[in-house]
Amino acid sequence: MLRDDFFTYQTQTTPHPLGMEVSHAKGSYIYDNQGNAHLDFVAGVSACSLGHCPPRVIDAVKEQLEKYMHVMVYGEYVQQPAVAFTKLLASKLPKNLETTYLVNSGTEAIEGAIKLARRYTGRSQLIAAHRAYHGNTMGSLSLMGYEERKSAFRPLIPDVSFIKFNAEADLEQITEKTAAVVLETIQGGAGFILPENGYLAKVRKRCDQVAALLILDEIQPGFGRTGKLFAFEHFNCVPDILVLGKGMASGLPVGAFVASKKMMDTFQTSPKLGHITTFGGNPVIAAASLATLQEITEKQLIEQTLEKEKLFRTLLVHPLINEIRGKGLMLALLLDDEEIVNYLVLKAAKKGLILFWLLFEPKAVRISPPLTISMKEIAIGCDQIISILNDYKPTAVN
Known part of the structure; x- marks a missing residue:
């Protein structure tokens, strides 16, 4: 059976x-x-x-399946579905969010984002929120503000601190040692908690004061679920790195992190291949992502x-x-x-x-x-x- x-x-x-x-x-x-x-x-x-x-997504997938599926690891060959999707996505985002790294899941996108933040800033400290959920791989788990769920898997990655979501007083913990603050735009696992009293804008201001990066996790609210294409558009706050997943490809496994080209270029050297993925940017899934984004924004x-x-x-x-x-x-x-x-x-x-x-x-x-x-x-x-x-x-x- x-x-x-x-x-x-x-x-x-x-x-x-x-x-x-x-x-x-x-x-x-x-x-x-x-x-x-x-x-x-x-x-x-x-x-x-x-x-x-x-x-529309089924048709796009079928059309791509008949052309080619996986042909090369990420970033080596020019493949039309991935290029078309990332170009359309950039047109929908602020100018500093112009370059996309396509991966296989939301948690991998978080992993890539925190690596990028440490590489770009040269700093190590990460700050996340109590009761945060960003995924279950080891880096993402390290950002989880819920000890009961992660204690069995310690030791996790070092130099991670936690602040209370919506607690303005905690923002003083963001300092010149901080590589990035990683927040869900809307806290998901904690109960769909919205930022209040201009909280995200205040986080943005504090990050700017100490030259820390702001990473916003939009894996759950992204792609139209909140009444904007991305939830950060409601809250007068633009991140340095945007993390995406879930609703991006109509149920196929996918994730992405988006940042400026200047920032993303640091993955090319010291060391090169700063993040590697075999199946990220898969043309079939990229075709589904493109058709999904087109349908959401056109209808x-x-x-x-x-x-x-x-x-x-x-x-x-x-x-x-x-x-x-x-x-x-x-x-x-x-x-x-x-x-x-x-x-x-x-x-x-x-x-x-x-x-x-x-x-x-x-x-x-x-x-x-x-x-x-x-x-x-x-x-x-x-x-x-x-x-x-x-x-x-x-x-x-x-």
């Missing part, structure tokens, strides 16, 4: 994975092997920006996210919902306790609605549907959530 083989031959990372057997997926729905449709309010954890199997999807957010906030009113955090289609329901969260996520799964947890906030439920989700589909899913919460009865305490 497929399910038995899954548990035997494929590594699991939790004791109790959801274990749905997937048959196919289309638009806002995933279908199991029993033919049941599951409305997707998670989008592969913000990866499937255009829903499942978007036609008014970014503007629609804020209207869809309003509908979620209008419909998701219930005594058990204490708060809705986030922006656009990057939302988190804050409930009273972990028991209600588990009840809602698991009960929804049985009723054909996909919700999910957040890493560090046990009272939160993730809502990050495809940008293409319809108003009708939002209403259907929200009705399910309210119905499930209406049926909730607390577990009796002995």
Whole structure:
């Protein structure tokens, strides 16, 4: 049986994975092997920006597959899909973010970004935020501000310090010894926490004062999810290095970090090959990235996210919902306790609605549907959530 083989031959990372057997997926729905449709309010954890199997992306992938797939390690051959994507991306970003290094995942993009910051500044100290999440490889894990998740893997990379997100007083810890401050534009695993009171602009100013770099991690909010192409556009703050991933290629594995050409050129010498990747810039994935970016920016999807957010906030009113955090289609329901969260996520799964947890906030439920989700589909899913919460009865305490 497929399910038995899954548990035997494929590594699991939790004791109790959801274990749905997937048959196919289309638009806002995933279908199991029993033919049941599951409305997707998670989008592969913000990866499937255009829903499942978007036609424009499928066509671009098929067209590229018939030409060539992998031909050479990153950076040696001129391959049209990667060039076209990075050129279009540069046209959508501030002038200092002109050159892109394509990699295979968000966590690899973080690794490349912190290497670049240390190489360019000649400094070693990195500053990240408490309750931050930037990935799970060793460098990214070193930036995780959550000791419970990383203590088993120590020792990690040295010279990493932590500040509290939104705490202006902590900015004095950024000094002339700091290579870079690495922040999520919107804290994801911590519960979709927005920067407040001009916080990111104040971080930017402090970095400028001490010649430290600012790295913004937009792996989750990037590519239109917050009502802007990138979330930093909401907060009067332009990073020195921008880190991307997840929603960039409609569900294919990808990541990128973007900086000035002057900065990126330091990877060429002392030593040369300052960052190496075999499959970064893969032409098939670059074709998917190009088609995804074209579709997002040409079809008014970014503007629609804020209207869809309003509908979620209008419909998701219930005594058990204490708060809705986030922006656009990057939302988190804050409930009273972990028991209600588990009840809602698991009960929804049985009723054909996909919700999910957040890493560090046990009272939160993730809502990050495809940008293409319809108003009708939002209403259907929200009705399910309210119905499930209406049926909730607390577990009796002995």
